[in-house]
Amino acid sequence: MNWFNTYSSNTLAGSGNQSFFLTGDDAVHKGRVYYKIFAGGRYQYSLLFSNILDSTYADGEKSCCNMICDEWQLIKATVGVCKECDAHTAITPEEIQVLTFQGKESKDVMPGEFFVSDSIEISAEKNEYLCVEITFRGTMLPSHEQSILPAFVWDGEHWKPSCNLPFPGMIGCDRSVRGKIGFMGDSITQGIGTPNNAYSHWCALVAESMGDQYAYWNLGLGFGRAQDAASDGAWLFKAKHMDWVVLGYGTNDIGKQRDEEAIKKDLLSIVLKLKGAGTRVLLQTIPPFSWKDENLKKWININHYIRNTLSAYVDAVFDIEPLLTDDPQEQGKAKYGGHPNKAGCRIWAEALIPVLRNCLKENS
Numbered sequence: 001m002n003w004f005n006t007y008s009s010n011t012l013a014g015s016g017n018q019s020f021f022l023t024g025d026d027a028v029h030k031g032r033v034y035y036k037i038f039a040g041g042r043y044q045y046s047l048l049f050s051n052i053l054d055s056t057y058a059d060g061e062k063s064c065c066n067m068i069c070d071e072w073q074l075i076k077a078t079v080g081v082c083k084e085c086d087a088h089t090a091i092t093p094e095e096i097q098v099l100t101f102q103g104k105e106s107k108d109v110m111p112g113e114f115f116v117s118d119s120i121e122i123s124a125e126k127n128e129y130l131c132v133e134i135t136f137r138g139t140m141l142p143s144h145e146q147s148i149l150p151a152f153v154w155d156g157e158h159w160k161p162s163c164n165l166p167f168p169g170m171i172g173c174d175r176s177v178r179g180k181i182g183f184m185g186d187s188i189t190q191g192i193g194t195p196n197n198a199y200s201h202w203c204a205l206v207a208e209s210m211g212d213q214y215a216y217w218n219l220g221l222g223f224g225r226a227q228d229a230a231s232d233g234a235w236l237f238k239a240k241h242m243d244w245v246v247l248g249y250g251t252n253d254i255g256k257q258r259d260e261e262a263i264k265k266d267l268l269s270i271v272l273k274l275k276g277a278g279t280r281v282l283l284q285t286i287p288p289f290s291w292k293d294e295n296l297k298k299w300i301n302i303n304h305y306i307r308n309t310l311s312a313y314v315d316a317v318f319d320i321e322p323l324l325t326d327d328p329q330e331q332g333k334a335k336y337g338g339h340p341n342k343a344g345c346r347i348w349a350e351a352l353i354p355v356l357r358n359c360l361k362e363n364s
Contacts, residue, residue: 018143020069045120180214187220190222260302267310286306
């Protein structure tokens with residue numbers, strides 16, 4: 001997809017297609033989502049959308065990776081820059097601009113389609129918000145149910161918090177960068193465990209410290225599994241366009257009682273597919289999740305496999321396990337929560353930053 005040659009992410013929170021929602025009617029709906037701008041300046045922007053699910057949600061009964069959503073109509077999309085954003089109050093953005101798609105304001109979105117908006121110039125300062133408002137019609141549309149981004153829908157009288165709208169998957173920006181870094185994994189990568197709209201998850205902290213000479217794309221999704229990424233669908237398609245991917249999977253695979261050898265096989269498959277696409281991989285061990293019994297054994301064995309076998313296939317391994325474990329005598333217990341809180345994320349980021357810096361330095 002040539003679009004990736006020009007555009008890279010300019011936000012630090014993820015907004016992939018985690019599941020879908022049903023409208024139950026053919027009425028017109030409207031929603032807003034707010035993205036905090038990472039690197040300030042005046043640039044050309046283009047928004048990336050997808051009509052296919054990236055990951056498996058919950059136990060998979062409702063939705064699973066690579067599920068294709070129905071045709072829907074994007075009636076109108078606008079963008080505007082805001083100074084502030086409150087998680088309970090949608091603020092009207094200033095300087096609203098209408099997005100077009102191949103020169104048209106509306107678009108009929110086909111099942112399984114990737115599409116982008118036409119280029120538009122936007123001036124925004126760092127930490128301002130880009131408000132994306134979408135008016136749409138359809139019965140089954142992709143969504144991000146566990147979004148930590150402020151998202152709202154219009155009920156006819158008020159803006160109410162809701163994730164029932166199609167999210168742009170990337171806020172693409174044409175600024176010049178030294179490299180594109182993706183963070184790929186489950187809810188721990190997405191940032192669940194830290195407050196909504198706080199940007200205090202470990203990925204965001206890493207990016208802030210590394211600086212804006214690089215672009216960062218959060219590809220983390222709640223409930224995501226290695227099995228999903230290894231299927232080589234829409235999720236991995238996105239990651240293959242990164243120069244580097246910081247990879248972390250296994251928590252949900254273990255929690256869903258998947259076979260240990262199958263999990264190992266999927267991790268290897270993800271690595272080989274990324275490497276085959278020319279993407280360098282920094283692989284992380286599976287963080288503690290207060291594992292017990294058989295799950296504890298799997299966690300220990302898979303982390304051993306990552307350190308001692310998969311390490312030969314990747315560019316670097318980062319071992320998060322000892323930093324987040326509460327007691328060396330009680331393996332698997334999560335000191336900062338299974339979804340690390342702000343303190344745990346800061347410890348994670350501070351330890352990962354020099355490892356990532358060294359990787360980039362060695363391969364510059």
